[in-house]
Amino acid sequence: MACVIVVGTQWGDEGKGKIVDLLTERADAVVRYQGGNNAGHTVMFGDKTFILHLVPSGILRETTSILGNGVVVDLAELIKEIDELEQMAIAVESHLSISDRAQLVMPWHKTFDLMREERKGKKKIGTTGRGIGPAYEDKVGRSGIRIGDLLELEQFRTRLEEIVDEKNQLLEQCFGADVPAFSAEEIFKEFEVHLKKLKPYIRDTPLLVNQMIEEGKNILFEGAQGTFLDVDHGTYPFVTSSNTLAGGACAGVGIGPTRITDVLGIVKAYTTRVGSGPFPTELLDSYGELLQSEGHEFGATTGRPRRCGWFDALLVRQAVRLNGITSMAVMKLDVLDKFETLKIAVGYRSSNGEFRDNLPRSLENVTPVYEEMPGWQCSSEGITEYAQLPSEMLAYLERMSELVGAKVSIISTGPKREETIVLNPDQFWI
Ligand code: IMP
Numbered sequence: 001m002a003c004v005i006v007v008g009t010q011w012g013d014e015g016k017g018k019i020v021d022l023l024t025e026r027a028d029a030v031v032r033y034q035g036g037n038n039a040g041h042t043v044m045f046g047d048k049t050f051i052l053h054l055v056p057s058g059i060l061r062e063t064t065s066i067l068g069n070g071v072v073v074d075l076a077e078l079i080k081e082i083d084e085l086e087q088m089a090i091a092v093e094s095h096l097s098i099s100d101r102a103q104l105v106m107p108w109h110k111t112f113d114l115m116r117e118e119r120k121g122k123k124k125i126g127t128t129g130r131g132i133g134p135a136y137e138d139k140v141g142r143s144g145i146r147i148g149d150l151l152e153l154e155q156f157r158t159r160l161e162e163i164v165d166e167k168n169q170l171l172e173q174c175f176g177a178d179v180p181a182f183s184a185e186e187i188f189k190e191f192e193v194h195l196k197k198l199k200p201y202i203r204d205t206p207l208l209v210n211q212m213i214e215e216g217k218n219i220l221f222e223g224a225q226g227t228f229l230d231v232d233h234g235t236y237p238f239v240t241s242s243n244t245l246a247g248g249a250c251a252g253v254g255i256g257p258t259r260i261t262d263v264l265g266i267v268k269a270y271t272t273r274v275g276s277g278p279f280p281t282e283l284l285d286s287y288g289e290l291l292q293s294e295g296h297e298f299g300a301t302t303g304r305p306r307r308c309g310w311f312d313a314l315l316v317r318q319a320v321r322l323n324g325i326t327s328m329a330v331m332k333l334d335v336l337d338k339f340e341t342l343k344i345a346v347g348y349r350s351s352n353g354e355f356r357d358n359l360p361r362s363l364e365n366v367t368p369v370y371e372e373m374p375g376w377q378c379s380s381e382g383i384t385e386y387a388q389l390p391s392e393m394l395a396y397l398e399r400m401s402e403l404v405g406a407k408v409s410i411i412s413t414g415p416k417r418e419e420t421i422v423l424n425p426d427q428f429w430i
Contacts, residue, residue: 008226009319015331017041028217030058033252035224040300069101070252100148126275136241206254238277265325278363281309313403329410
C-alpha cells in the first residue's frame, strides 16, 4: 500500500499533470483534494495533448479517478470536460467518482470573482475568474451548496431560493444595476439537467478511498496550484483560496495523516508565476523572454503569459519543509539548454541590507542574492538515460538538491511521457 501526494513547490504550473500521469501507471486511484477548474494540468503522450481542469489526470489511463470533498466544482465545466474525454473514447463513467461533499461553484461566485477583480484595478489578484475564491468563502461561511444536496431536489430548490435572494441583494449593494439579478428558477432548471448527467458519479468518496487503503491499494493524491498559492502559507493575499499544501490532502479527501507514505515535490528548474504578487527572482529582460518562449510559458487555463525568473532555492526549501517532501521531480530542464550561465537565488537582502537565507513573511522589497553556475549549452531534450545528461546539468541538479534539502527522484527532459528519467522506479510503490 502506498499513498503518495504530488504537490507543486512553487506558484503552480510545475508539471504535476505529467508526473501524475506517469505514476498513474502503477496507481489504483488518483484523487484531487483541492482547487477547482482554476487548475490546468497538461499531459502529452504520443501526438496528443490533453489539458484537464477538474477531472484528475489519472482518467487518461482509465484509472479510478476521484474528485475529493475539498474540490469546488463547476458542474457545467465538469460536464464539458467529461464530454470531451468521452469523445476521445475514454471511459469516464466507469472510472470517475465525485464526492457528495464537494462544494459547488455557483453562477454568482463567478460574477463576484470577476466584478471584484475589475473593481480592484491595478491591485487585482489576477484570479482565473472561475469563481474559486467566492466558492470557498461560502463554504467556510456555511452558505455553500454541496453536490450531494442536489440529490434532494425539493430541499435544494428551497435553499437555492434563499441563497439567490441574499446574493441578489448583495450584488445590488456592491455593484448597483451593473449586474442582472439571478433567477433561482432558471438556475434550478439548469442544475436539474446537470444532476441527470452527474448522478451516477456522486459517491461517498471518503469511504471509497479509505476502503481502498484498507485493501492495500496504491493511491496518488494530485495537488493543484502550488505551495506559494496556499491560502495560509503562500504570498497572501496573492494566493488561491484553498490549502494547496500536502497537508490539505487529508482534509480534502477524508483520510488521516498516518496514511501518507510519500510526498513528491514537483519543481520547475526555474520559476514562473501567473497573476499578480511578489516574485523576487522575476526576469523582466531578454532572459525572462527566453524562458517564456523556450518553456511555452502560457497559462493552461487562461492562456495568460507566465512571468518567468531564475530558480529560487529559498522558496523550494520552504516548500520541502511545509509539505514534508520526501523527494523531488525536477521539470523542464531542457528549457535551460541555451543559457550560458544559470543563476540560483540562495538568499535575500532586505531593504536595510540585511541578508537572510530563509523565507520572510513578505516577499515584497527583497533582492535576491545569486550564485552562478555554468549552463550546458547543448540539447538535452528527450534524453532518457541519466548517464547521457550533460555534466553541467548534473552539477545544477546536485546544487539544487543540496540547497533545498531533498533528493531528486525524477528528471524531466521534455513534455512527453517518454521524456523522463525515473531514478528508482520502485521507490513510491511498496
Ligand atoms: P484563483 O485561484 O482563480 O482565485 O486565482 C488566485 C491566484 O492563483 C491567481 O494569481 C491565479 O493566477 C493563481 N492560480 C490559480 N490556479 C492556478 C494554476 O493552476 N496555476 C498557476 N496559477 C494559478
